[in-house]
Amino acid sequence: MSLLDITDLTVTYSTDSGTVHAVNDVSFSIDEGVNYGLAGESGSGKSTLAEAVLGLLPSNGSVESGSIEFQGRDLTGLSERERRDVLWEDIAYIPQSAMDSLDPVMSTGAQIRQAIQTHRNVTDDKARARVRELFEIVGLDPDRIDDYPHEFSGGMRQRVTIAMALALEPDLIIADEPTTGLDVIVQDKIIDKILEIQDRMDSSLLLITHEIGVIAETCDELSILYGGKAMEQGSVDNVLVNPTNPYTMGLKNSFPEIEEGDQDPVSIPGSPPNLSESPSACVFKDRCPFATEECEASHPDLVDLPNRNHRSACHHVTKAAQMRRDATDPETWGIPDSHDESDRGEVLLETDGLEKYYEQSQPLLEQLRGNDPNYVRAVDGVSLRVRRSEILGIAGESGCGKSTLGETIALLKQPTGGEFVFDGEPYEHYADGNMREFRRKVQIIFQDPFDSLNPRQTVRQLVGEPLTIHDYRTEERERAIIETLEKVGLTPARKFLDQYPHQLSGGQRQRVAVAKALVLDPDFLICDEPASMLDVSLKVNLLNLLRELADTEDIGIVYISHDLASLVQVSDRLAIMYLGRVIEEGDVESIAAEPKHPYTTSLLAAAPEKDPTVDRDRVLLDGEPPDPVDLPSGCVFAPRCPKAEDECRESEPGLDTVRSGEHRAACYFPDGETPAADDLADDRSGTYGDPEFSSPASGDSASD
Amino acid sequence: MSEFQRFLAKRLAISILLTLVAVSVIFVVLRLLPGSPFESLVTAGNLSQQQITEIRAMYGLDQPMWRQYLSYLQSILLFQFGYSILRSQPVWGVLAPRLVNTLILLVPALVTTAVLSSLLGMYVGWNRGSKLEKLSIIATTFLRSTPVFITGILFVIIFAYNLELVPAFGMRSISASPEGYVETFASLDFLHHYILPFTVSVLYYSGDFLLLARNGVVEKRGSEFLKLHRAKGLSEMQQLARAGRNSMLPILTYFALRLGMIFQGLILLEVVFGWPGIGRELVLAIQQQDYPLVQAAVFIMALAVIVANLVADVLYAYFDPTVSTSGGGAA
Ligand SMILES: Nc1ncnc2c1ncn2[C@@H]1O[C@H](COP(=O)(O)OP(=O)(O)OP(=O)(O)O)[C@@H](O)[C@H]1O
Ligand code: SF4
C-alpha cells in the first residue's frame, strides 16, 4: 500500500473576483521511502496541493472533491483534533520561505521543543537534548539552540526548519521550495542534507520546486503541474529523459544548462492560464505549439504509456518523439533564432582598482576617542572592462559585493577609490556637473521589476516618464515610446499604450520595466538580479531579450546574478566575485569549461543538473564567507579552500597570477593545471570540505 | 549583557537630561506668570508691606534669579518641595494623599483594561469579521472619543441617581473620618464609591488596547510562522497565543507610557466624581498661584512620564530579541 494516495483532488479559492481553480483533478501516490517531486511554473498549484494535504489551506481555500489518503486514512475527513495528531507526528512540513517561517520572538530551540512536546509527553530536559541532537544532525552548533531566528542566516534558518521537520521522525516530509532564494552553494548543501537524513530515517519526501534540475537529482518519481492539472507524471528517468508532453519539453528546455552555454535556452512564450473556470480545453493550449482543434475540445486525460512508469496528458502523445525533436528548435515556439555573434565594439566602461568602502557605525565613546572606524570593504579593487554589444556577467554568493559594484558603476554610490572611465570620460567629469548626461546613457534595472511600476500609471505614462525627466525626444514622444515597446517585444505597441500594469501578465510587465530603461537609448545597461523573482520561463524570456539588445542595439550590459546558469547563458564574459574582489575573469566558454579558481569550480559544480542520468559530485563548500571587516591575510578564500597551502595565507594572489589569454584567475594553485611538483591531482575531484555538514567551530563544550 | 548595560546607561543619561530640562522649564514658566500669590493677600489687607518682605525673604524670593534657580534645583531634585504658600503645610503633605488617591483609582483600572481589552482585542483579531469584532471596535471607539466627563455624567445619572446603586460623589461618605491609608481604602464604603469611577476609567482606556491588540493579531494572522505553528499541530488557542505574543510589544510599550501619564490624573473624571485626586489639586493650585505646590505637582508628573518612557524603552529592548540595543533611534 502506498503511503500517500491523492485521488482526483480539486481545490478552489473563493476571491472577490470569482473562484480560482487552483488544483484540478490531480491524482498521484507516493510509496514508502520514495522521493516524489512536484514541478511546474509559478501559480501552477504546487503549494496549494501541499497545503491541502497538510490541511493548511487559508480560510478562502477549500477541497472541492477528491480524497487524500494517508496510510489508508482519508485526511480530508478528519476532525481538527485528529488532524493535529497526524501533523508533524506523521507528516512534517518544510515551508517555502524559511526567512519568515520561524517565530521571531521565540528561540529556535524552543520552537523545535514545542513541536516535540505538542506530540510527545517528554520532559524539558529530554526535549532539549533531542534539540541539541537535531541541531547536530543538520549541521548547526548545538550551543546555539537558545538563539533567536534573526541571529541566523537564511541558510541556517532553513536548517532549523529541517531540524524541526525531523524532530519526530515523520513518515512523510513535505518540502515546499526549501531552497528558493538561497544561493546555489547553500541550496546544494541543504538539498544534500535533506537527502542524507531522509535516507537515514527512511521516510518519504514530497519535494516541491520549480527547478527541474533539483528534482532530476533527488527524486525517483515526479508530477509536472500546469494550470492545476497534472500534465505528465512517472519515474524521473522516463519523464525527464523522454518527455512526452509539450509542457514538460518546454519546461525542460527553459532550464539553462551550463555545459550547453551557447545553445539558446528555449522559453515558453505566453503567460499562465486563467484559472477562473475549471478547464474545458487543454490548459496548455494557448501556449502549446502543437495545439490542434482536438485540444480545444477537451482537456486530455492522463494516459499510461506502454510498459513504463510514465503517464502523460496530451492528445498527441503518440507523436511524442516528433514533438520532442521540434521542441528543441526555438522557432517551434515562435521565437526567432537570433544567434549571430556580433563583433564586440569599443570599450565603453573601464574601471581600475575601483573601491567602495563603507564606514562601520561606531559606538559614541569610540567616536569621541577618535578611533578610526572599521571599514566594510564591499568593493575592493575591482578592474573591469565592458565593450559595446558585450554582456559581462558578474557572479558570486550573496554578500560578495555584487550589488554594491553595480550601484557604484552606475554612480548611484560614490566610489571611494580607484579609477572609473565611462565613454572616454573619467568619474570626475561626470561628478562635475555632467551627471545628467551619465544618467541618460546608463540605465539600471533592479531586482524586482514588478514593484518598480506605479500601478496607477498607464504604459504610455510609465515609459514616457524618463523622456520628460531628461527632456529627450519630447517632440516625438509617442513615437519614441512605440519604438521602444516594439524593441522589447510588446507588439502591437498601440494595444499596450493605455493599459495599466495589473492588466499585463508578469512577463509583459517585466518588458515594460525594461522598456522604461531603454526609452532613453542608453549606451549601457546594468541589471541587478532582474530575474531572481521570476520563474524559469519568464527568466529565459528576459535573458533572450537582453542578449538580443546587446547584439542589435550595440549597448554594453552588466548582468549581476547569483544564478550562474543564467549568467553562462547570457554573457560573453564572466567575472566571479568573492568578498569584493574579482577572483576570476574571462570568456564564458573558457570559464565554464575550465574554471581555474577553486571557488569558481565549486560554484559551477553546485548548479544542479537537469538530466537525471548524469551523476554529479555535489559540492560541499565549507562554512560561510568570512567577515568582510576582518579579512584573513593572504588569499581571502583560503579559510574555505580545499587546496589552501601556507603560501596562500602569506600573501594575496593577484588576478594575474594565472593567465591564459583573456582568462585570468587569482590563485596560486589553480584547478585544471597539473601542478609541477606537488601531487594535488586527487584533491581535485570529489567533495569539498567535510562531507558531514561542517558546523561552525563550537569549542569543547559541544556536548553535555 | 554589556551591550545592554551600555544601552541602559545611555537611556538613563537621556532621561536625566530630560528631567533637568523639564525642571528648568517649570521654573521659568512659573516666574514668567504675572502676579504673585501674595498680591491677593495684600489687596485683601491681611498683610503689611513689612510682613510681605519677611515672607518673601523666608521663601527666598528676594534673592537674585540664578540663586533662586540653584536652590530650587537643589531642593526639588532632593524631593524637598517646601511649604505650600496658601495652606501653610508641607507640599508633600498636601500632594501625597492626592497622588495616592489618583493612583489607587487609575492603576488598577489601567491594569484591568490592559489585560482584558488586549485579550479581547487578540480574540476578535483572530476571528476577524465576526459580529463581536465590529461591536467591540465601535463600542470602544465611541468610549474613547467621547470626553470622559460625558460618559462619567451618564453613568452617574444612570447608576447613582436613577438606580441609586452607588453614591454619585466623593471617595468616602461625608460621615467617615478615616485615619491613614489603610483605614481609608480597606472599607466597603470606599469600594462602594470606587466602582463607578473605576468602571468609567476602565472603559475610557479600553479602546487603545483593544485596537492595538486586534491590529497586531490581524497583521500576524496570515504570517508564515503561524502556518508552520499550525503545521506542527498546535491548537487554535495555542496559535492565537503565539500571534498574541508576537503583537505584545506595542501593547507593552503603550502600557508603560500610559502608566506614566496616569500621574497627571484624569482631571475631568476627578471633577465629575468629586474624587480628591492630583489632577483636581493641580487645577486649584494653579488658580491660587501656589508656586511650590504647582512646581512639585508638575515635577512629579513630568518625572513620571520620563521614567515611563525609560521603562518602555527598556521593556522593548528586553522583550524584543531583534531590537538592536546599540541602535540609535529617537530618544
Ligand atoms: N489565498 C489565495 N486566494 C486566492 N487565490 C490563491 C490563494 N493562494 C493561491 N491562489 C492562486 O492559486 C493558484 C495556485 O497557487 P500556488 O501558490 O499553489 O502556486 P505555486 O505553484 O505554489 O506557485 P509558486 O511556484 O509561485 O510558489 C494561483 O493562481 C494563485 O494565484
Ligand atoms: S493536448 Fe494539445 S494543447 Fe495540450 S499539450 Fe497536448 S498538444 Fe498541447
Ligand code: SF4
Ligand atoms: S590561492 Fe590558495 S587558498 Fe587561494 S584559492 Fe588558490 S589554492 Fe585556494
Ligand SMILES: [Mg+2]
Ligand atoms: Mg508555492
